[in-house]
Amino acid sequence: MQTEVARERLLTKAKTLKVLPSLHDIIDKVFSVLNDQNSSFDQLEDVIQYDQAICSKIMSIANSAYFCRGLKILNLHRAMVVIGFEEIKNIITCLVFLDEILKKMKLRQDHFRSLWYHSLYVAYSAKILSARTFVEDPEKTFTAALLHDVGKIILYMSYEGYGDMLLQCQEPGRDLCVEERDLFGTDHQEIGYYMGVKWRFPDEFSSVIRNHHTAKGGGQQDMLLRLVRIADRFASHPDENLGMEGLILLKEKEKIESEIGRIMELLGMANEKG
Ligand SMILES: [Fe+2]
Ligand SMILES: [Fe+2]
CATH class of the missing domain: 1.10.3210.10 (Hypothetical protein af1432)
Incomplete structure (x- = not known):
């Protein structure tokens, strides 16, 4: 009993x-792109450019010592090119899990x-x-x-x-x-x-x-x-x-x-x- x-x-x-209403949208869009084996770089960019938290994190990663070769990267598209498609997918998945789920709980x-x-x-x-x-x-x-x-x-x-x-x-x-x-x-x-x-x-x-x-x-x-x-x-x-x-x-x-x-x-x- x-x-x-x-x-x-x-x-x-x-x-x-309870989760923020925006979490549904982010999860919906990000997962549908990540889950689609044929998703393109542009589709992924379309989804994340409207999410400020993910966007700014990607910019800062592209400008980190790991990727930056001395040139400052100032736009999302360039940042994604520098980091690479597969790596970007992993980073976004981790960010959604980490920031949107684990930290909010x-x-x-x-x-x-x-x-x-x-x-x-x-x-x-x-x-x-x-x-x-x-x-x-x-x-x-x-x-x-x-x-x-x-x-x-x-x-x-x-x-x-x-x-x-x-x-x-x-x-x-x-x-x-x-x-x-x-x-x-x-x-x-x-x-x-x-x-x-x-x-x-x-x-x-x-x-x-x-x-x-x-x-x-x-x-x-x-x-x-x-x-x-x-x-x-x-x-x-x-x-x-x-x-x-x-x-x-x-x-x-x-x-x-x-x-x-x-x-x-x-x-x-x-x-x-x-
Ligand atoms: Fe486990
Ligand atoms: Fe388990």
Whole structure:
């Protein structure tokens, strides 16, 4: 009975979580462009030129020591050319997740950091896996993976001991979702699914969020799910036997970590390790 009440309370929070009205528009437009494999540089520029926060961040990244070769970059188009199409897609995805979702939810600093670092780790691992296995578009995989644990936000906000629970559930033989369901009558997959629906994430992303800890197979849509699931397992248990994909990730571990360091530096978050 108690878990039923907890479940009801958590799912209601997921379905009614207040976000700025503009977030819907940004997510709608950005994801539809990012999700389209044929999207062009101009389409992406069209979407972001109206978002001041994203625009100014991109200008400052293009003018950072990393990209700037002495010439000051003064317009968005030039900034996007300097940074490059694929990199811009990753940066925008991270900015939407970081500024529009994580920061607005006002999580405690240590919780914010560990969710951010874990999400980035899974995103880069899944992206590398998808680029190496050719089964899914790497940028789409990156976005879906970055968002896979979005449901944890509600649990962090609602349950003081959730950070400790996450750490304890990394021990062998423990299953986070089972323990969440025992305690709350629901898990971060189901909660995240309702957030994804409310925030109008593409259906494929909501499906990944809902099923990334469950065993499923086959089908094109499930390839995305499979990549995120393996990347997520690898992030928590790099020594576990994860077959060929696990071996690829083990070999690329240093690259994954250096990519995370690089994006953190670009976003001005170099000290925000998990
Ligand atoms: Fe998860
Ligand atoms: Fe995860």
